[in-house]
Amino acid sequence: MAWRSRPCGLLVAASALGTVALFEKDDCRCGSNATDGLTGCCTDEDLFGGLCYKRCELLTNGRFAFRSAPNTCCNSAVLADCWLWGSSASNGIGCEGYGVSSSGGCAQFPCSHTEQTLDYTGKSIV
Known part of the structure; x- marks a missing residue:
């Protein structure tokens, strides 16, 4: 089982296989100071x-x-x-x-x- 992330935040999902914490992948909080890559x-x-x-x-x-x-x-x-x-x-x-x-x-x-x-x-x- 898998989970898809959403912009800005932390998604924690659980299944019989274990718990997964996904850090969201988005530039939304950086605004004009985009991430350094x-x-x-x-x-x-x-x-x-x-x-x-x-x-x-x-x-x-x-x-x-x-x-x-x-x-x-x-x-x-x-x-x-x-x-x-x-x-x-x-x-x-x-x-x-x-x-x-x-x-x-x-x-x-x-x-x-x-x-x-x-x-x-x-x-x-x-």
């Missing part, structure tokens, strides 16, 4: 922990350009360097401060230009 995030977002967050570079005026946690940005792409004094900045908890999407709300699941139908193992069956 690689991560599925809007062009002004970064993919971190499976979600799209507004780029730290934009949130911190370039001072801390790399995301190291949902609400933390760092001045180094090397995660171990982010523990050094003054190398990172945190702001907010959850869906506030640096933990936001490009629209200012909670971080969102990635989108892309294609729509897929998957079986319970995650393999495309279309």
Whole structure:
């Protein structure tokens, strides 16, 4: 049994074979900032922990350009360097401060230009 996704959101379906969570495949939330084609995030977002967050570079005026946690940005792409004094900045908890999407709300699941139908193992069956 298979399920077809719909634009923008998360579809969870279950059958005797297992439960499948499908991330929707659409550009509808990015508007004029269409997805970058690689991560599925809007062009002004970064993919971190499976979600799209507004780029730290934009949130911190370039001072801390790399995301190291949902609400933390760092001045180094090397995660171990982010523990050094003054190398990172945190702001907010959850869906506030640096933990936001490009629209200012909670971080969102990635989108892309294609729509897929998957079986319970995650393999495309279309």
